[in-house]
Structures are given as structure tokens and as C-alpha cells.
Amino acid sequence: MGETPTIQTKKSNQTPKAIIHQKYGSSACYRIEEVREPVQNSCPGLAIPQQGPCLFRCNLQLPGLSVTSEAFKKKKDAEQNAAQMAIEKLDIQPATDSSTSQEPWDVLIAARISSLFSNEFLSSQNQPQHPLIGHFRAALQRETEECGLLPVSILATYDAKLNNLCKSINHKLDRNPHLIVTLIMKAARKSGSAAISQGKLWISKQTPYTPEILQALTSQQLSSSEGIWIQAVRIPCSIEKPVEPVTLYISSDGYYMDAIAQELGLTDTSQILVSRTVGKASSEMRLYFSALESPVPSDLSLEDLLDAKEPVTNESFNDRASYFSSQNIYGDAILASIGYTWKFPDLFHEDVSLGTYYRMLIGRLPNGGYKLSREAILVAELPIAFTSRSNWRGSYPWDLLEMFCRQHWLSEPVYSIISITDLVDPSLETSQASKKLKVANPAEEETKYANGRSHAANDKESIAPGGSCRCEVKILSKGQDLIIECSPVDSYRKPNDAKQNAALKVLSWLNKYLRKLDMHVEKLSSSGATHGLCFYPENFSKEFALCLSVHAGQLASSLRKCSLLASSCMDQLNTTQEHGVCSFKTEGLDSGVFPSNGSLICISYVVSLVRKGEHMKESLESSDEFEFEVGTGAVIPQVEACVTQMSMNQSAHFNTELPPREFIFAAAGDSLKSISLLSMGACFLEYSISLLRVTEPLEDRMEQALFSPPLSKQRVEYALRHINESCATTLVDFGCGSGSLLDSLLDMSTSLEKIVGVDISRKSLSRAAKALHLKLSENSDPAKPSRGIKSALLYDGSITVFDSRLGGFDIGTCLEVIEHMEEDQACLFGDVVLSSFRPSILIVSTPNYEYNSILQRTDLSKKDEDPDEKMQSLPCKFRNHDHKFEWTREQFNNWASDLAMRHNYSVEFSGVGGSADVEPGFASQIAIFRRGPIDAECSENLDIAQPYEVIWNWSRS
Structure with missing residues (x-):
């Protein structure tokens, strides 16, 4: 696909089309055709249909010449490209500024x-x-x-x-x-x-x-x-x-x-x-x-x-x-x-109306554009994290950033996707296993999400190794002067996620700045650095001079008026405040279903403007069903603080002080009534909220909401360290699914030469084959991390059944798999893998059921009682709907210790997410089995069975 053509050059202020028009007038004929570029199937063995994006080409007909442009996303870019090609072929010299008058x-x-x-x-x-x-x-x-x-x-x-x-x-x-x-x-x-x-x-x-x-x-x-x-x-x-x-x-x-x-x-x-x-x-x-x-x-x-x-x-x-x-x-x-x-x-x-004007005014702010897209000016807020496309509500970050640039007469954002090749040095201690997970307050949580991780922003070596690409974004003026450059260190598996998060970081920084227009340049630079962002003050001031002037004037005027009204209101309310909330009241029975971080919840709400003492009320904003993800800052802090204290089917009422009047007028159906009510005396906002639904978070949703980096990446880091320490050359991933672990390992420098995945889901194996084939085929450069891999295979089969082709591997992994099986099958897997497959090292991870007390806000009051009784006292709620069981630490330790003793293995215990020294331990508990001396007689008695079916086979030759 072609790059966006340069509209103007230093030599000429005219576009290519304007130059062609001057020379040929109506004789120049532009014809646009729609094309879809074919996408090559990255995995020949799989029939996975793919279709490219809708693009446009332009054919320009001139007297004696015909040219066809490259493919572009926009018709106007194709036309400009065709005109530029014609100019170059005809050797037309565009007019310079000094000769424009002729x-x-x-x-x-x-x-x-x-x-x-x-x-x-x-x-x-x-x-x-x-x-x-x-x-x-x-x-x-x-x-x-x-x-x-x-x-x-x-x-x-x-x-x-x-x-x-x-x-x-x-x-x-x-x-x-x-x-x-x-x-x-x-x-x-x-x-x-x-x-x-x-x-x-x-x-x-x-x-x-x-x-x-x-x-x-x-x-x-x-x-x-x-x-x-x-x-x-x-x-x-x-x-x-x-x-x-x-x-x-x-x-x-x-x-x-x-x-x-x-x-x-x-x-x-x-x-x-x-x-x-x-x-x-x-x-x-x-x-x-x-x-x-x-x-x-x-x-x-x-x-x-x-x-x-x-x-x-x-x-x-x-x-x-x-x-x-x-x-x-x-x-x-x-x-x-x-x-x-x-x-x-x-x-x-x-x-x-005045409401129209004020909606336009706040719509030119990053958070205002998001509020309007959600039709929730008084409730919604620009999220501080983009966790997944399925959880995001409202306009996507890159759409918001593109709209912001268009409204402020800037060029469209320029995105650059960068593949990750330089990975974590395995000798560095990047694992979070020894760190305690903090349930942060809102301010700490915002800082964590703003930085994208708990590490320092400039800690380049601490990039989570699970990703395969990152994204840089540049904001330029119409004259192509660089205004903002954002280079986040976060890596992602999908380019789309990298682009969305890069756009969100720029929006978040702009949003913070436009809320505090008097921020000093040094503090502004420091704030940008935490986002991996730098800006150019001279160009920034020139392009945003009007924006700063208008919003500074409006904000000062609003705050002067609203502070008087709010102070009068607060003097008359004899209640305490928490997160800016007054008179918090909950109604309805406790259903026991509470939202947790990562939950997707649905509420109904009404926000009213109320005059204190005279029962005069005007409804400003309401919604029968409003969804948002808890823990991402997608609503104002007062609403999230309220909702997280409610259970499903409960209702709550609370009051807040007035926001700037622009938000009130923008939300009001009749701004004249709002003006009249505000002018009569002390007013405040009244929120009425009902919690309708709570969708429990999937594991990946919950991990992204609570852990930085997510547990999945921490588990990969953990496995990587043991792979390099053991100098393993062969690895088998039991229950590989869509190949997330194997795919992540290809982005890292390891000693591995052969990797194998086993799973019973053909659909998951097809996705894994596609991803692995693409990455292995592209990484032919000797400097690439995966260059040492000589062969890779994927098998369709049950991990409770032995296949002799996978016996005796250097290392085996089984990360977050056994909980998806019945308990007796998990026990069978343990016996088969240690008695028949017999890898030198086996790493098994599974959720720690006791950690659900933090994830689901459950109180552990009895720490010293019998484990089985303790299990019964906990709520019977697993982290994922398809988990068949989840073990406590003691249950997991008993299972692993018994296996190790019976099959001549030693075992040690660790984990990621949380700390072993602080209750309730790690979020994901891990057992590392190490094989003792091999009994030759047992090895000779193994059956030569090959029940697995090869789904995909790759070799470097």
C-alpha cells in the first residue's frame, strides 16, 4: 500500500493536482477504482481465507499520457499520487513562491x-x-x-x-x-x-x-x-x-x-x-x-x-x-x-442551541471526544488503559486521536509499527515473582496505567517479552512540523493493540495538559516522559495557541462561578466526602455478586442538577444500559468508587460538587433551564445508579486489569529463565492452545533448537500454526532470536496419553492447563508425564484459589483452619467459567509432592503475581519438577506408541 503523498514541497505551495490543473485544465481526467490487495496465506497447510483492506487506485488520463497510482486508503491520496507521477514523467517544474505571481x-x-x-x-x-x-x-x-x-x-x-x-x-x-x-x-x-x-x-x-x-x-x-x-x-x-x-x-x-x-x-x-x-x-x-x-x-x-x-x-x-x-x-x-x-x-x-455549542467545545478535548462518543458527558471518562477490543466502549483511541488532529487542523497521525527483535537479557531479574501485588488507590492505579507497567519508563530492558511489536506515533502540523513524538516501550502481539495503546498514551498526555494549562514546560516534559513521549514546545505552542487561550478562558470563568456555588452547597451538606462523593446511600439486598477489576458491568443511571433546600431538580443525563470495564478509569472516579461497593441489583444515590459549567450545559437537554437553576443559588449534582449486570472477567482480561505486566507475560518470563539456565535444546508445551507460549519464545534468544506443542483443539492448533509459520519463515536473518530453532511441530492429541516421539525432552511446560481438566484427569496427566514422557524439567502452573479473595474482594478471616474447611469457607467462584477446579496452595503442593516422590523427581514451588511471604501467596502457583537418575529398565519397557496426529511440521531446511 502506498504512503500518503506529499501535498506540498519546499519548492511549491501547490498540490500536484493543482499543478496538473494549471497546465491541462479540464483535459485532465481522474478515474478511481476500488481494489483489494490479496493477502498471502502465511501457512500453506491451512485453508484460512484472508482478505486485504479496501483501497483505491487512480488512473489519470492526460493528452498523450496515462498513469496509474499506487493503492491508498483514501481516494484523494490516490489522485494526488497519480498527479505527482504525471509531473515527474512530464518533467513539469512547479512554480516556486517567488514566481507564483506570474x-x-x-x-x-x-x-x-x-x-x-x-x-x-x-x-x-x-x-x-x-x-x-x-x-x-x-x-x-x-x-x-x-x-x-x-x-x-x-x-x-x-x-x-x-x-x-x-x-x-x-x-x-x-x-x-x-x-x-x-x-x-x-x-x-x-x-x-x-x-x-x-x-x-x-x-x-x-x-x-x-x-x-x-x-x-x-x-x-x-x-x-x-x-x-x-x-x-x-x-x-x-x-x-x-x-x-x-x-x-x-x-x-x-x-x-x-x-x-x-x-x-x-x-x-x-x-x-x-x-x-x-x-x-x-x-x-x-x-x-x-x-x-x-x-x-x-x-x-x-x-x-x-x-x-x-x-x-x-x-x-x-x-x-x-x-x-x-x-x-x-x-x-x-x-x-x-x-x-x-x-x-x-x-x-x-x-x-447553547448545548450544541458546548458539546462542540468539549468535543475538541481528548476526554470530551470520548464522552460524546459514549453519550455520557457527566459519567464517562477517557480510559487510562486499552485492555482489549471486546471490552472497549465508545470510539477507539486511534479514531479519537485522528478526530482531535482534524479538529485542530493538524496532519493525520503517523504510525510506525516496529517488530521486536532485541529481547530481555535472561540474566536480568525481570520476573515479578518476588514482588507483592498492590491493590492501588486510584491515583497509584492511574500512574501505573499511564506508564504501561510497574517498571520505570526508561527501563528498556524490562520490556515484557510476550509481545512481538510496538508502535511509535508522530503528530505533525499541516506544514509537516513535528509537534509530538510518542515511542512507548510496551510490546504487543498484535499491531492493532500497539497502535491503540500508542494513540491512547498521546491522548492521555494531552488530556492531562489541557486540564492544567498553567503547567510549567519542565513539568510538562517530565509528564510526557512517563508516557514515552516528547514534544516540541515552540511548534506545540504555535499550533495550540488558540486552544490554550479558549480553554483557559472558559475554565477560569467556569471555576470562578462554580466554586462559589459548590462552596455554598458543601457548607449546607452536613455529610462526609469520599472521592468527592456526598450522602452515599445504598438500597436493596446484598446479592453477593460484586464487580472486581476487569469485570464488564452494566448500570443504569440518572444525573440531575439539584438546587439545595427547595427540591428543584432538572435531569441532565441518563442511560438505561451503560457498560464499562472496572479498573480502567472508563468512568469518573466517584461513579467507580460507588459501583465497586455495590452488589448486583442494588441501587445507590450520592451527590457531588459541580463540574465546570461547560459539561453541565453540554449534557443538559435544555441549557436555558440549567442557566436559570444555576443562577438561583447553591446547586449540586445528584447521581442515581443501579447495578444491572456483572460479567466476570476472563483470565486475560483480569490479568491485564490488575497485573503489570500481565500474569501470562510473567509466566513466560519465568519459563524463559529456567530454559536458559538449563541450556535446554528441546521443549514440549503440553496444552499449547493457540501457541501463545511458543510464539513468545520465538521473540527471545534461547538455546532451543526444537519446539513442540500438543493440544486437543484443532481450531487452536490452526491458529498456532499460522502464527508460528509466519514468524519462523520471516526470521531467516541469523541475528533474529528464533534463528536457532531448527524444527517445530504441532500435534493433535490428549496430554493424558503417551506418544513416544515426545519422550525424554529437555524441558516440558504446562502453563494454566490442568485446571481446565477434571481433577482425576489432571492427576492422570501428572502420572503419564513423569512416568512416560519423563522430561528433564517440567514446569506446571495453575491458579491459586486462595488468591481469588483479592480478585473477588473476599475476606479471609480464618487462616489457620484445616485446608479443606478453608476451601469450603471460600466462595465457590473460579477465575474462568470453564475451569473445572482450582487448588489452594496446600492442595497443589500435596499433588506435586506425591507425584515427585512416586516418579523419582524433586520438586520446588514458586509463582508469579504476588509474594510467597504475604497472604494469600502467588496469584499463579508454579511447581518445577527435576528428574532424578533414569532407571534403564523402566526406559526399555516404554511402549513405542504414536497416537498423536501431526498438524503442522516446519524445519529450517
Whole structure:
């Protein structure tokens, strides 16, 4: 797949398409075709269908030349790539900045203006309803001296071809609507069809339209004969002044731009400028504002025009309006959703409320974008961990980051996937076996997740070895200046997980910074370092100047008002607070089903704004079913603190102090009521929550939520250390499943030459074969960790049945397998593996049932009683739904010790996750069996049986 083409170079400010258009005009024909690149089957022995992503290629036809682009995710990138290829083949030299004034830009723009004011443009019945036709109709229906006159800004805004021509000249024009209007006025003088007004920003047709066209246009009326009322919002230029709702009235025979001009206090509609669309790309929401009193002179050359400074004006720069549109806006602005569209000839309109404005405002923050995607502004929070795609709710991190960049007029994030080849030095003590797991408070938990592990962020040697790739992400400006660079040390098996987590780290850092805008640069750098992130202050400040100004002003204003209200509320509430929660009350019987870290739970809730003392209440936000994963910070701390103290089917009520008013107005269905209620006195938020469902976490979900690195990675580290200490060359993994252990071992430097996996699930073995074949086939470089592997096999068979081909291996592993069998089968496996397979070393791990007291918040009050009685006193709840049993430490020790004694093995006990010296021990308990002297007679009596079926066989030859 092709890389995104460079849109602009240091030599030219024009895109490749603009250069081709200048030379060939309409003779250049672009044709897009959809393609799906085939994905090679990485494992020839398995019929696993695969299909590549949907991509696009572009064929560019020029007089005497045809080129076809590479494949791209976006059509526009394919078009630009095709144009660039044509430029290189034809050896076209793009104009430099110094020669731009000699380019025929004015001819191209003038030609487009002429076509818009031609009879053919309005008389064409075959083309779709161009948005400008509605404006022409409204202008021609006037009975004043302004009949037939159009504001120049309307042409610049609603004709995409004209707008793109202007932007292709220089990217500066896109941010300055005053320059675009001046440019069109300058080019209109060369137009053969249009005329401009002296001293005014009007444009009209030089010659009258034919009677037929006038009759066709003026006969069309608005659907409503009585006019329409539209709700809009005024955004004052002073950030100290509040945003206010306004009402626009458009008569049945009127022009909506006149109503906006009246609201802005303008008598001349031509003085209105119109921004690009804001909010969703499909919306018609725009900002309307007045042109500067002293616009840029239109008699300047293009070179001087582009270098011209902003004119001196009495109008103040409107930070908030400019922030929304990424264009330079002065004076007050009207935010309205109204206009003519391609879809239908009538005037389109929608109400824009204060709630709409505030949702747009908080939607430009990382946590605000996530809140909106969950439709839970007062409850949801940007999670601090991405554990799995199945558990994540709302927009994915990389979608949120892409939206954030788009809203702040930055380039799309650039991701780089890096394969892990340099692995953990086995001589280093990276195992967490000797460390106690801490049930951290929320602040500690957030730091742990922010860092991605419990190790220091700069501890490169402590990367968990289970992953096979990591991801770097860069954020650049439109001019390709580097703003943020994030290089997390965490590794992942799947590139998708690496990308999601890298994007989340950038979002988390931005979120923290935008919450504390007064943070010093040194502290900001230190905060970024914990995320594996560095930023470039000069570029960062330049791109986020408006963002910082707007949010700093809004936050300061909100906190001043809300602190007064909140303090008054807190003075009147004679209750204690915990995590910012007041008056915590639980209702309903204790069902005994509590959520734990990693649980996926479902709640219903209602959040209301309440005025203290007068029982005045307004519902702000509610949900009948809201899911989130406990332990990832996916909701505000007060909600999680409440829910984790509830059992299923219970309800709770609590109060909190007010958040910034932006969140209240964004969540409120009727912001005017909220304003009224807030202005009347002390208020607070009341939360009513019911716990509907608790989905117990699967082991991998729970491990990722509680342990850093997860237990699965800690077990691999443990096995790796013993493999290297024993200098083993052959390994068999009993119950290999999808090959997670074998796959992880291929990323590490070991002494192994032959690896074998055994399992009874064909589906799991197929997945394992695919992953192993791909990695072994690709790692032909002698420097690769898996280069020492000479052969690898996967067998379909039961580990309770002996196969002579696997006898006498150097090391055997059986990690988290026996609990999925019945207890008698687990005992049978122990006898078969030590009496028949007889590996030199056998490593067996299984969950420690006593540790469930921590995972499931159970109190162990009787530590000295009989193990069997102790087992009965514990809740009968296993970590996974398909576990047949889970042993206590004593039960596991008895099982392993008895096996070792009967089969001439020694055994030692250890574990990972937790500590042997602190109750209740390790989360995963491990037994290491070591074979004693071999009895030759016993070896000769072994049957030569081969019941296993070879599923996949690989050798380096």
C-alpha cells in the first residue's frame, strides 16, 4: 500500500493536482477504482481465507499520457499520487513562491467566476442542485436595489471548485477568509460575465439574465409561506462575555443572510463573511461574521497579497470562533446551521442551541471526544488503559486521536509499527515473582496505567517479552512540523493493540495538559516522559495557541462561578466526602455478586442538577444500559468508587460538587433551564445508579486489569529463565492452545533448537500454526532470536496419553492447563508425564484459589483452619467459567509432592503475581519438577506408541 503523498514541497505551495490543473485544465481526467490487495496465506497447510483492506487506485488520463497510482486508503491520496507521477514523467517544474505571481491563477479563478454567472449555470436541468442556485434565486427575488447582488463570501464558501482553486495557490489562504475574498474580487475584474461593486463586497452578472431563467428562479418559493424561526448562538469576541442564544427570523420572500446581517448590526449583507463548516463534516453549521473595515487592498500583486500582514482594525480577534473554524475571525460571530445544499432546493435549517455549542467545545478535548462518543458527558471518562477490543466502549483511541488532529487542523497521525527483535537479557531479574501485588488507590492505579507497567519508563530492558511489536506515533502540523513524538516501550502481539495503546498514551498526555494549562514546560516534559513521549514546545505552542487561550478562558470563568456555588452547597451538606462523593446511600439486598477489576458491568443511571433546600431538580443525563470495564478509569472516579461497593441489583444515590459549567450545559437537554437553576443559588449534582449486570472477567482480561505486566507475560518470563539456565535444546508445551507460549519464545534468544506443542483443539492448533509459520519463515536473518530453532511441530492429541516421539525432552511446560481438566484427569496427566514422557524439567502452573479473595474482594478471616474447611469457607467462584477446579496452595503442593516422590523427581514451588511471604501467596502457583537418575529398565519397557496426529511440521531446511 502506498504512503500518503506529499501535498506540498519546499519548492511549491501547490498540490500536484493543482499543478496538473494549471497546465491541462479540464483535459485532465481522474478515474478511481476500488481494489483489494490479496493477502498471502502465511501457512500453506491451512485453508484460512484472508482478505486485504479496501483501497483505491487512480488512473489519470492526460493528452498523450496515462498513469496509474499506487493503492491508498483514501481516494484523494490516490489522485494526488497519480498527479505527482504525471509531473515527474512530464518533467513539469512547479512554480516556486517567488514566481507564483506570474502563474495564470487569476485566469483560472476568473474563468470559474464567469461560468458561475453564465446563463448555462442556472439553466442546466441535468446537474444536481448546486448550493449557489438557491443564493442566486434569493438575490433575484429581492425588490430592492440589491436585486441580483451576491456577497463575494458566498461564492468563496459554497462553490467547491472556486474554493479549491484559491487554496491550491497557497495554504495560507485557507486560514484567512479575508484574503480569499480579496483574491476573488481581484480575479473577477478579468471575468467576462461578472461585475463587482465599487467599495462593496458585492458581485453580480454583468448582463441581465434571460426572462426564462428569471421566471424559473423567481417562481420557486420557500416551503413555508409564513417564514421560519431559527435558533442560533452568538459568540462574542471578548472571551469574558458569555455565549448567548439568539433567534433569527427569515421571511418567506427574504434572504437569510439579511437576517444574519441584522443580528450582527450590519446594514450591508455584503460585509458578512462565512466560515467553512464546523462540527460534523456533513453538517451545514457555519460561523457568520463581519468583514474587516479595512480589508486587504485588491490591487496588490499575488506575492504581496500573500505576504500582507493582518490589517489594523478596531475589531477584536475572536478566539472562540477562530478556534472552531481554524480561520481568522474578528468581532462577534453567529453560529448557525442554515443554507442551501446539494440535496434539495429549499432552505435547509436546524436549530443550534447553547448545548450544541458546548458539546462542540468539549468535543475538541481528548476526554470530551470520548464522552460524546459514549453519550455520557457527566459519567464517562477517557480510559487510562486499552485492555482489549471486546471490552472497549465508545470510539477507539486511534479514531479519537485522528478526530482531535482534524479538529485542530493538524496532519493525520503517523504510525510506525516496529517488530521486536532485541529481547530481555535472561540474566536480568525481570520476573515479578518476588514482588507483592498492590491493590492501588486510584491515583497509584492511574500512574501505573499511564506508564504501561510497574517498571520505570526508561527501563528498556524490562520490556515484557510476550509481545512481538510496538508502535511509535508522530503528530505533525499541516506544514509537516513535528509537534509530538510518542515511542512507548510496551510490546504487543498484535499491531492493532500497539497502535491503540500508542494513540491512547498521546491522548492521555494531552488530556492531562489541557486540564492544567498553567503547567510549567519542565513539568510538562517530565509528564510526557512517563508516557514515552516528547514534544516540541515552540511548534506545540504555535499550533495550540488558540486552544490554550479558549480553554483557559472558559475554565477560569467556569471555576470562578462554580466554586462559589459548590462552596455554598458543601457548607449546607452536613455529610462526609469520599472521592468527592456526598450522602452515599445504598438500597436493596446484598446479592453477593460484586464487580472486581476487569469485570464488564452494566448500570443504569440518572444525573440531575439539584438546587439545595427547595427540591428543584432538572435531569441532565441518563442511560438505561451503560457498560464499562472496572479498573480502567472508563468512568469518573466517584461513579467507580460507588459501583465497586455495590452488589448486583442494588441501587445507590450520592451527590457531588459541580463540574465546570461547560459539561453541565453540554449534557443538559435544555441549557436555558440549567442557566436559570444555576443562577438561583447553591446547586449540586445528584447521581442515581443501579447495578444491572456483572460479567466476570476472563483470565486475560483480569490479568491485564490488575497485573503489570500481565500474569501470562510473567509466566513466560519465568519459563524463559529456567530454559536458559538449563541450556535446554528441546521443549514440549503440553496444552499449547493457540501457541501463545511458543510464539513468545520465538521473540527471545534461547538455546532451543526444537519446539513442540500438543493440544486437543484443532481450531487452536490452526491458529498456532499460522502464527508460528509466519514468524519462523520471516526470521531467516541469523541475528533474529528464533534463528536457532531448527524444527517445530504441532500435534493433535490428549496430554493424558503417551506418544513416544515426545519422550525424554529437555524441558516440558504446562502453563494454566490442568485446571481446565477434571481433577482425576489432571492427576492422570501428572502420572503419564513423569512416568512416560519423563522430561528433564517440567514446569506446571495453575491458579491459586486462595488468591481469588483479592480478585473477588473476599475476606479471609480464618487462616489457620484445616485446608479443606478453608476451601469450603471460600466462595465457590473460579477465575474462568470453564475451569473445572482450582487448588489452594496446600492442595497443589500435596499433588506435586506425591507425584515427585512416586516418579523419582524433586520438586520446588514458586509463582508469579504476588509474594510467597504475604497472604494469600502467588496469584499463579508454579511447581518445577527435576528428574532424578533414569532407571534403564523402566526406559526399555516404554511402549513405542504414536497416537498423536501431526498438524503442522516446519524445519529450517
